[in-house]
Amino acid sequence: xxxxxxxxxxxxxxxxxxxxxxxxxxxxxxxxxxxxxxxxxxxxxxxxxxxxxxxxxxxxxxxxxxxxxxxxxxxxxxxxxxxxxxxxxxxxxxxxxxxxxxxxxxxxxxxxxxxxxxxxxxxxxxxxxxxxxxxxxxxxxxxxxxxxxxxxxxxxxxxxxxxxxxxxxxxxxxxxxxxxxxxxxxxxxxxxxxxxxxxxxxxxxxxxxxxxxxxxxxxxxxxxxxxxxxxxxxxxxxxxxxxxxxxxxxxxxxxxxxxxxxxxxxxxxxxxxxxxxxxxxxxxxxxxxxxxxxxxxxxxxxxxxxxxxxxxxxxxxxxxxxxxxxxxxxxxxxxxxxxxxxxxxxxxxxxxxxxxxxxxxxxxxxxxxxxxxxxxxxxxxxxxxxxxxxxxxxxxxxxxxxxxxxxxxxxxxxxxxxxxxxxxxxxxxxxxxxxxxxxxxxxxxxxxxxxxxxxxxxxxxxxxxxxxxxxxxxxxxxxxxxxxxxxxxxxxxxxxxxxxxxxxxxxxxxxxxxxxxxxxxxxxxxxxxxxxxxxxxxxxxxxxxxxxxxxxxxxxxxxxxxxxxxxxxxxxxxxxxxxxxxxxxxxxxxxxxxxxxxxxxxxxxxxxxxxxxxxxxxxxxxxxxxxxxxxxxxxxxxxxxxxxxxxxxxxxxxxxxxxxxxxxxxxxxxxxxxxxxxxxxxxxxxxxxxxxxxxxxxxxxxxxxxxxxxxxxxxxxxxxxxxxxxxxxxxxxxxxxxxxxxxxxxxxxxxxxxxxxxxxxxxxxxxxxxxxxxxxxxxxxxxxxxxxxxxxxxxxxxxxxxxxxxxxxxxxxxxxxxxxxxxxxxxxxxxxxxxxxxxxxxxxx
Amino acid sequence: xxxxxxxxxxxxxxxxxxxxxxxxxxxxxxxxxxxxxxxxxxxxxxxxxxxxxxxxxxxxxxxxxxxxxxxxxxxxxxxxxxxxxxxxxxxxxxxxxxxxxxxxxxxxxxxxxxxx
Numbered sequence: 011x012x013x014x015x016x017x018x019x020x021x022x023x024x025x026x027x028x029x030x031x032x033x034x035x036x037x038x039x040x041x042x043x044x045x046x047x048x049x050x051x052x053x054x055x056x057x058x059x060x061x062x063x064x065x066x067x068x069x070x071x072x073x074x075x076x077x078x079x080x081x082x083x084x085x086x087x088x089x090x091x092x093x094x095x096x097x098x099x100x101x102x103x104x105x106x107x108x109x110x111x112x113x114x115x116x117x118x119x120x121x122x123x124x125x126x127x128x129x130x131x132x133x134x135x136x137x138x139x140x141x142x143x144x145x146x147x148x149x150x151x152x153x154x155x156x157x158x159x160x161x162x163x164x165x166x167x168x169x170x171x172x173x174x175x176x177x178x179x180x181x182x183x184x185x186x187x188x189x190x191x192x193x194x195x196x197x198x199x200x201x202x203x204x205x206x207x208x209x210x211x212x213x214x215x216x217x218x219x220x221x222x223x224x225x226x227x228x229x230x231x232x233x234x235x236x237x238x239x240x241x242x243x244x245x246x247x248x249x250x251x252x253x254x255x256x257x258x259x260x261x262x263x264x265x266x267x268x269x270x271x272x273x274x275x276x277x278x279x280x281x282x283x284x285x286x287x288x289x290x291x292x293x294x295x296x297x298x299x300x301x302x303x304x305x306x307x308x309x310x311x312x313x314x315x316x317x318x319x320x321x322x323x324x325x326x327x328x329x330x331x332x333x334x335x336x337x338x339x340x341x342x343x344x345x346x347x348x349x350x351x352x353x354x355x356x357x358x359x360x361x362x363x364x365x366x367x368x369x370x371x372x373x374x375x376x377x378x379x380x381x382x383x384x385x386x387x388x389x390x391x392x393x394x395x396x397x398x399x400x401x402x403x404x405x406x407x408x409x410x411x412x413x414x415x416x417x418x419x420x421x422x423x424x425x426x427x428x429x430x431x432x433x434x435x436x437x438x439x440x441x442x443x444x445x446x447x448x449x450x451x452x453x454x455x456x457x458x459x460x461x462x463x464x465x466x467x468x469x470x471x472x473x474x475x476x477x478x479x480x481x482x483x484x485x486x487x488x489x490x491x492x493x494x495x496x497x498x499x500x501x502x503x504x505x506x507x508x509x510x511x512x513x514x515x516x517x518x519x520x521x522x523x524x525x526x527x528x529x530x531x532x533x534x535x536x537x538x539x540x541x542x543x544x545x546x547x548x549x550x551x552x553x554x555x556x557x558x559x560x561x562x563x564x565x566x567x568x569x570x571x572x573x574x575x576x577x578x579x580x581x582x583x584x585x586x587x588x589x590x591x592x593x594x595x596x597x598x599x600x601x602x603x604x605x606x607x608x609x610x611x612x613x614x615x616x617x618x619x620x621x622x623x624x625x626x627x628x629x630x631x632x633x634x635x636x637x638x639x640x641x642x643x644x645x646x647x648x649x650x651x652x653x654x655x656x657x658x659x660x661x662x663x664x665x666x667x668x669x670x671x672x673x674x675x676x677x678x679x680x681x682x683x684x685x686x687x688x689x690x691x692x693x694x695x696x697x698x699x700x701x702x703x704x705x706x707x708x709x710x711x712x713x714x715x716x717x718x719x720x721x722x723x724x725x726x727x728x729x730x731x732x733x734x735x736x737x738x739x740x741x742x743x744x745x746x747x748x749x750x751x752x753x754x755x756x757x758x759x760x761x762x763x764x765x766x767x768x769x770x771x772x773x774x775x776x777x778x779x780x781x782x783x784x785x786x787x788x789x790x791x792x793x794x795x796x797x798x799x800x801x802x803x804x805x806x807x808x809x810x811x812x813x814x815x816x817x818x819x820x821x822x823x824x825x826x827x828x829x830x831x832x833x834x835x836x837x838x839x840x841x842x843x844x845x846x847x848x849x850x851x852x853x854x855x
Numbered sequence: 856x857x858x859x860x861x862x863x864x865x866x867x868x869x870x871x872x873x874x875x876x877x878x879x880x881x882x883x884x885x886x887x888x889x890x891x892x893x894x895x896x897x898x899x900x901x902x903x904x905x906x907x908x909x910x911x912x913x914x915x916x917x918x919x920x921x922x923x924x925x926x927x928x929x930x931x932x933x934x935x936x937x938x939x940x941x942x943x944x945x946x947x948x949x950x951x952x953x954x955x956x957x958x959x960x961x962x963x964x965x966x967x968x969x970x971x
Binding site for chain 2: 033
């Protein structure tokens, strides 16, 4: 017979289970070799062997499975505890993965998304950089001068526009090459073109289906937007998302950015989106940007200290989500690990209880290998049952998770239990089975008992303490940072203060070329009417209020602005405020006088500065009365020094100049008002007042300043609370782990303790004996946990305020806490050991 | 064993052939396959892949048993024989088939020369 055929057959026999192979392989080979070689016969043999072996293995697995289900049903408490622990930890892990997958892991819906990115300008001010978008003129200069980008396009910020029949649509105004830069194709029709009419529109797939019935003849139809007619040129693909600097938004209609006559001197703020040529790195793009800096600066006007930078879309979209979601994922995975270690421990302990059952099975002929695979199958059944329940729990918890996660991450709302998540759960089942089942099965197979299982149990407890320590340390550091962040003085009082932000109607601005709020007196008229609302104590105009930050403005002062010192060029924050702004917000007036009515005239030059400004640029004091030369024709006169305010919890106060509000800055207008108490219906009242005036307002939103402050802290607070809950669960599970290991070890030592007591050991010595074991495990776990935390602490760094990730105070407290916990877990076993009667302990012999 | 052998009928045809072959004389695996093949004119072929799993199953169920090695043969060759239980099963299956054959011949489905 052909030796190759023989070898093939020998190899084929490995398909059978091992016990069958050992008894029949030799005979079967002989049998096969004595048959006449005939191709059909060989093929049939191959088929017979494979199908027979599969059936035999399936039968083994099925028998193990039935046995496993029966064994698990026999111990309902044990099974409930284990399945419950696995279900809870898999549920949390699945939810965290679903969020991670939806927000971060799914590729962006563009061609080669890693080649896409935004361009920014960054102005270096006295207190760190301020990031700003570019103007349309700068984008044109960028497209012309930079050869490193395959494509340069831009979009404005999305807005909401009125259409036929009183409905509204979410609109995005873009440059014509927007879609081709993203690399998306129209479903039907074409995208915007440069040369064509200004009144082209592209509609979304869902708008096409709902409003136009998905008909192909939609092309060429018209759509009314803000009173103007647009011709539909094409339909965007289903699921199209638009990248904005900090999110992905869904738009219903796209139109071209209107042309601004260059004679108007006005520029449009846009977000420049670029695509790199193949094989070009973002570093190279950055270098090229710095090369053409001069050209961009000319386009932007003579601002000092401006730098341009760019980077991949991923970074700008997901910088906030990345650290938060990975942190949560790391925390729930830590909890899962601890739960697995606990379950493994329980299985080991239960294994010793079932010693008799295993002995019987091996006596009737089961090999250690069969028993091990039996034990492993039991674990797999537990893990699968836990995962099934966990999946249901995760599915039920998804809506809660989507609404609780702070920070409005892009694509967060699309998170759900989809096929990648299901695949992940299958992976989790395998991982959990391996993690919890390996040790007990290995123990059965190698048939070692006693010493080794003690070591395994201790090692598991150390792992649990390490992971619990890392999580608790993370929580401790975040808590410290949160306390540090929220305890700094804000510099103003938000009690009963409400802020209104008035979005200008963009189309009116383009049509009239002037910000409507600048019409003389409109702002004063609005403030006067709002003051008249019953219950409103005071109201004032302001372009920006701390923690609302609707329109934060930065002004560049050129070299020589300060006559005393011939100061260097610098950037300062600028806010336009009404007369009672400082009193209303309780910002202290440290020197000089508040703005008077005369300061609000067109030719005003009075300004107030804050403490940081005075401290930085007039360190010798006496800033009141000084002059600031803004430009050759304009000089400011400092009339007041006011206290610093924080714009948000994480920002230090900026050097800021306050100018009297006279509508000169641009189309943005905001209000701050203080009431005597809670005032239901205030928002509606304010909106009504504004809509009745000639402010040309688009949307108006009114919010309580206290709410805004709470929201600002909420991002950090929710993350911290989440980590706190997970750390608490981890700590509890780890305590159970230490407890069961110590209790079990103590029980095995009753005999030894009895002898010790008999020969004169005092209760103190006995307690010391047990505590010592617990503390050694605790110390090892803490050491490993410190190492683990040090490796993962950078996930936290972004979330922290003025606190080092390896914060000594928090770490110290957590170390002490862990030691106390380890000792506490050992107390009950120690107390039991202390009460051991020498006589009864020795009677076990 | 008070079990009714009819509870395991009908048998897998291959298993029946093995039982019938072993009813004639105790034998080893390869010989069983050869005798079955010869008796059925090569129609029923027991390959290594089908024979030994069946033997193992029948051993486990107590239909057949291993007998000690025969002196003048290779000691690795294991000899099998029918157990009393296996004999009763084979008889029951043979009776069942005989009944079926009687019915078929009454219906004149079987030509007379088939019994020759």
